[in-house]
Amino acid sequence: MSDALYGRFQKKWNEVTDLPPQTVGPFTPYYKMVTKRLKVMPLPKLIIISIICILALFYIFGSGITFIASVLQRGF
Amino acid sequence: MVDSLVVGTYSFARSCIGIISRPYETYRRIIAKGTLYELFPIGILLSLYFATNALVKAPAFRPFVLTRHFIKTSISVAVTALFMSLLLWSVGKLFGGKGEYKRFFLGWCYTLIPTLLWFLFTSILYVLIPPPRTTLPTGIALSVVFLTISAVLLFWKIILSYLSLRFGLKLDLLRIFGILLVSGPIIALYSVGMYRLGIFRVPFL
Numbered sequence: 207m208s209d210a211l212y213g214r215f216q217k218k219w220n221e222v223t224d225l226p227p228q229t230v231g232p233f234t235p236y237y238k239m240v241t242k243r244l245k246v247m248p249l250p251k252l253i254i255i256s257i258i259c260i261l262a263l264f265y266i267f268g269s270g271i272t273f274i275a276s277v278l279q280r281g282f
Numbered sequence: 283m284v285d286s287l288v289v290g291t292y293s294f295a296r297s298c299i300g301i302i303s304r305p306y307e308t309y310r311r312i313i314a315k316g317t318l319y320e321l322f323p324i325g326i327l328l329s330l331y332f333a334t335n336a337l338v339k340a341p342a343f344r345p346f347v348l349t350r351h352f353i354k355t356s357i358s359v360a361v362t363a364l365f366m367s368l369l370l371w372s373v374g375k376l377f378g379g380k381g382e383y384k385r386f387f388l389g390w391c392y393t394l395i396p397t398l399l400w401f402l403f404t405s406i407l408y409v410l411i412p413p414p415r416t417t418l419p420t421g422i423a424l425s426v427v428f429l430t431i432s433a434v435l436l437f438w439k440i441i442l443s444y445l446s447l448r449f450g451l452k453l454d455l456l457r458i459f460g461i462l463l464v465s466g467p468i469i470a471l472y473s474v475g476m477y478r479l480g481i482f483r484v485p486f487l
Contacts, residue, residue: 221314228454230456244306244441245304245305245307246303246304256431256433256437259433263429264426271422271429272415272425273414274425275415275424275428275429276414276415279412279415281404281484282338282339282408
């Protein structure tokens with residue numbers, strides 16, 4: 207292995223081992239599944255999740271969501 | 283000094299693209315190699331927002347009123363950012379966190395970008411289509427769009443906050459939940475205080 211390649215490997219290894227591996231007991235596979243998708247370009251997934259959440263909110267509150275929007279719009 | 287500011291601005295621009303496309307890798311780099319010069323462009327962007335906010339919210343279009351509003355908002359946001367980062371860092375240390383405050387603070391300041399975008403978006407929308415929203419189909423549609431954009435920015439903010447705690451304090455998810463459980467009531471009280479003082483209705487966290 208050349209010195210440059212070994213240097214890169216060592217740098218990457220230090221980066222990876224800098225943090226303890228994340229485990230959440232029996233939920234670890236689910237955690238890994240979710241975070242894997244959020245590590246690269248999460249915005250399209252966040253848009254889909256947000257649309258689902260807001261439609262669920264609309265289903266629950268009906269036209270009452272206009273009140274939530276009005277309150278938030280005055281909130282800045 | 284000028285060179286460092288230019289490099290800091292370039293790193294900031296690179297990191298801004300990174301926190302959209304590859305937040306995990308970018309946060310690792312921000313915490314490991316970021317410099318405090320990157321705070322300079324964040325400060326400028328925040329100042330631009332405060333100026334916009336003063337124009338939209340100040341009761342009268344007079345230099346004194348606008349300046350007072352600008353200074354009040356700027357100081358409040360600076361105090362809030364310091365308070366939030368110090369609180370989370372201190373509680374994180376109690377939970378066994380490792381790392382320097384300076385690095386964590388830099389990471390935390392990048393979480394202000396989704397907040398800034400939300401406040402800027404809301405301010406502009408307030409001028410273009412002032413509330414209240416009606417219960418007509420157009421009002422409901424606009425509310426759905428507004429709330430969806432708000433939710434996207436909120437989820438993005440949550441991810442960036444998690445990453446700043448994960449990399450800045452080198453903690454795992456359970457400890458991060460612990461920090462939020464301890465800090466949550468304090469942040470809520472602080473937010474209520476800010477609301478009572480008439481500074482923020484939605485806290486600029």
